[in-house]
Amino acid sequence: QRMLLKESPDLGNKVERVASVRVQAKAAEGDPSLLHGVLDEGDVQRVQVLFAEADDDKSGHIDQKEFVSMIRRMMTEDHEKPPSEKDLKKAFADADEDGGGAVDIDEMLGLYAKVKKGEVRGLGGG
Numbered sequence: 001q002r003m004l005l006k007e008s009p010d011l012g013n014k015v016e017r018v019a020s021v022r023v024q025a026k027a028a029e030g031d032p033s034l035l036h037g038v039l040d041e042g043d044v045q046r047v048q049v050l051f052a053e054a055d056d057d058k059s060g061h062i063d064q065k066e067f068v069s070m071i072r073r074m075m076t077e078d079h080e081k082p083p084s085e086k087d088l089k090k091a092f093a094d095a096d097e098d099g100g101g102a103v104d105i106d107e108m109l110g111l112y113a114k115v116k117k118g119e120v121r122g123l124g125g126g
Helices: 002-007 009-029 041-054 064-077 085-095 105-116
Strands: none
Touching: 041 064, 041 105, 064 085, 085 105
């Protein structure tokens, strides 16, 4: 998995820098080793790798089609029931915090944290 980021050093380094900055910025929210109070280093790395793989055009953002592909892959790997189209559309809209029509790594990590906290219906959450 790490090989993908090494094969694309610019994207991999950017993703790792962004995640590192986010971990530091969120340290005040609780456990300093957890991003958003719930994501450990393994969670962050998993999202980074899957995000980089889903980002077909290597733009640093994933559109709705790339997002759907990534979420379905994550759910399959976790042996979870695939989400409905309605749930996927809602999750994408929720993740796209700036309304730009694409999700960046920060937004994806934020969504994943909400899922792990049980705050997102239909994606393994509440």
